[in-house]
Amino acid sequence: MAKGSQSSIHHPSNSFYSRVRNSQRRGGGRGQQPPSGCRGRLAQGSADKSRRNYVAQIQKGRSGLRRGSPGPGRGRARAGAGAARRARSGTGVRGASAAPRPRRRSLGAAAAEAAAPAQPSPGAAMRGIPGLKRLRLKIWRRCALLLLLLWAACWVVVSAALFLLHRSVFSESCTDEKSRRILARLCLDYSSGALTGDLCEDLCVAQKLVYKHCLYYDRGKKVIQADWRGQPIILKSKKESFSSYQHLSMLEEVETQDIPETELLLMVALEVKNALGLELSNNTMGPLWTRKKGPRWKAQVASMWSLLQQEEYIYFSLLQDFSKHVLRIIGSCGHFYAVEYLTAGHAWHKTLFPLENVIGPSLTGHRSRVRAIIDIALSFLDMVQHFDNDFSHRLHLCDIKPENFAIRHDLTVVAIDVDMAFFEPKMRDILEQKCTGDEDCNFFDCFSKCNLKIRKCGAQRANNNLQVICDKIFRRWFSPNLRGPLVSLPLQLQLQKAVQECAQPGHTGAAGHQRTLKSLSELYHLLRVTQRELQGPE
Structure with a gap:
């Protein structure tokens, strides 16, 4: 071993x-x-x-x-x-x-x-790549955060500049304090002799016209509720102060009552033509010029001139003797004019209009409400026919919504806001614009067609008042959700079908006119038949 x-x-x-x-x-x-x-x-x-x-x-x-x-x-x-x-x-x-x-x-x-130089291992190189990616990601996140902060800072600076330059855009809240201040300034101008009116004495001296509350401000327009001798009224003005309106330079050149009244009527006619596109004779100027020469003659002319710069006042003044579907003017003081008080409709309301204010709380049963809706629908059709045929030119309503209408106690429909109402000559001027498509020819509820050959909108309106009312108001009233046992089912279905066909955009020209007349006649017939079926007791 x-x-x-x-x-x-x-x-x-x-x-x-x-x-x-x-x-x-x-x-x-x-x-x-x-x-x-x-x-x-x-x-x-x-x-x-x-x-x-x-x-x-x-x-x-x-x-x-x-x-x-x-x-x-x-x-x-x-x-x-x-x-x-x-x-x-x-x-x-x-x-x-x-x-x-x-x-x-x-x-x-x-x-x-x-003695040979050391070589980096492949593993160390591979371990360095993820670290580089993390570094790039961190740099990218920081850059994105800096850009976001820079954008926010720019937005704040621009908003602050807009607030300083256009403070009125952000301060259009309707408050009682501001409304009282506006009326106080109106009375101060009245006491200084700058303006006058048939309601100024009751507002500023006798205190028979008492402020109630502010209703709304809209793009400079002021709407205030007041009480005049126990009657509710509405005070309106397109602008806040009297000095905001253009002054008549003629008043600064003369010191006495040397301006002939015929020359004043000619100036009124020119202003009406500029605002409405209508040529009126001197015989139709009565509602716009009723002032007579007197101690406050210059103030009368200056106040009249401020009112003539408000298209809505001209409409109400000219049409109140010819149409029951516009507000009645009660009086004026300076640039503010007073109209009758009516409760406007609201899109969020179940019946669009507060019927309890019209038919009374004792008649708010289901049958009474349905009867009231049918009567109001017939009044809408009367208004459409009246605006289309009873004036020298057709009156187009380009902003149709419940908030722009009200109902009197006799269930008459009243147009209470006609800032977007135009007679045919003015409507043609508005629609005839350059375009690249039909969407460029839409002016609120008034539509036209684009001629792609000349790239210009047609001067003739493609839709009409009846079509928009059927679409925005009648659809809500006569939809399948509102069926009830008070009216026979076949009649309900016919009425719904007629409303649907009426709401569809029609054709221009003679074909469109014939279609409108057919829809109007059919709706009249069906609503009257429905009205007869509802004649029974509650």
């Missing part, structure tokens, strides 16, 4: 590393125990001696490199020393891993390898 051990030690093919590999093969891999007995002790001693020689060679090489030029070789030498320490800790310890040892290298090879 000793001879076998000695021969294995001195045989040239049995080096230290070959003996270690053979022991691993015999032990069966990692975690096997070294051979026991004398042979094992000899193998252990030979391994220790070989390790000591290998470490000495490495240390000698490190000292030689340390004496030479500094550089990356030092790192290589340190790596070799670390490998030697790992070799010592991994072999000869019972129970340790038996991993294979690296081959022995000569001192020159170790020095040459240590």
